[in-house]
Ligand SMILES: NS(=O)(=O)c1nnc(N(Cc2cn(-c3ccccc3)nn2)Cc2cn([C@@H]3O[C@H](CO)[C@@H](O)[C@H](O)[C@H]3O)nn2)s1
């Protein structure tokens with residue numbers, strides 16, 4: 001497997017050329033999950049997702065990734081269980097990927113990189129009434145991370161892949177409805193690691209309970225190639241830049257422990 005050390009000097013997106021350290025940040029994400037140092041916690045429950053495909057609204061290119069956004073004005077698409085005490089509302093999901101299949105994920109497992117990583121973003125609707133409020137609070141957010149590996153074509157993903165050419169440029173949006181994000185979860189949603197961290201893109205707020213699934217999902221090489229056909233740049237810009245390597249590098253653990261729901 002490829003580890004971070006093997007990476008050639010990967011040209012990072014301007015977002016990551018600046019100071020990568022958040023002043024006073026001691027719970028930043030992503031991290032390397034060292035399996036033998038994770039602590040089994042028998043109190044951790046299986047995840048309970050209840051997503052309503054009717055709340056799917058649009059898919060758009062925000063110049064860093066592509067986001068599938070859900071109507072989060074009611075408790076229709078929710079996550080509970082796992083390490084969570086409250087109910088969380090799905091607001092969007094997106095991916096991070098590399099220019100090659102050798103890297104692209106944000107989290108790593110024993111330094112192992114995956115070609116891509118899915119993030120399903122939720123906020124605590126028991127305690128807050130808006131995402132903007134929750135994002136400023138300790139553990140106001142819960143993000144499920146799912147690793148992608150290249151292999152069999154993912155039938156559920158294809159509807160999303162087919163929509164990507166319409167949002168090639170930064171700022172483009174198209175209607176995208178009736179998509180059930182549960183199809184992107186691995187079959188085993190009982191085994192995961194969980195730790196307290198942050199958003200991996202600005203504002204990098206330290207408000208995320210991360211839930212990283214142990215089991216990956218498989219997508220085909222061609223499906224991943226369509227992700228790479230997206231552009232960081234808007235239609236007006238002269239120089240078009242491929243949307244690849246849109247991941248943040250690993251951050252120091254700063255004494256945090258990672259719990260596992262499995263032995
Ligand atoms: N790599 S990852 O760790 O997982 C993520 N990295 N970034 C993510 N999001 C972007 C974001 C926006 N804000 C923010 C903070 C304060 C005020 C306003 C926005 N923080 N992170 C998550 C995200 C949120 N949203 C939408 O933000 C709107 C407010 O701007 C809100 O009204 C919508 O309900 C919500 O869906 N989109 N993305 S996640």
Ligand SMILES: [Zn+2]
Pocket residue numbers: 094095096119200
């Ligand atoms: Zn993300």
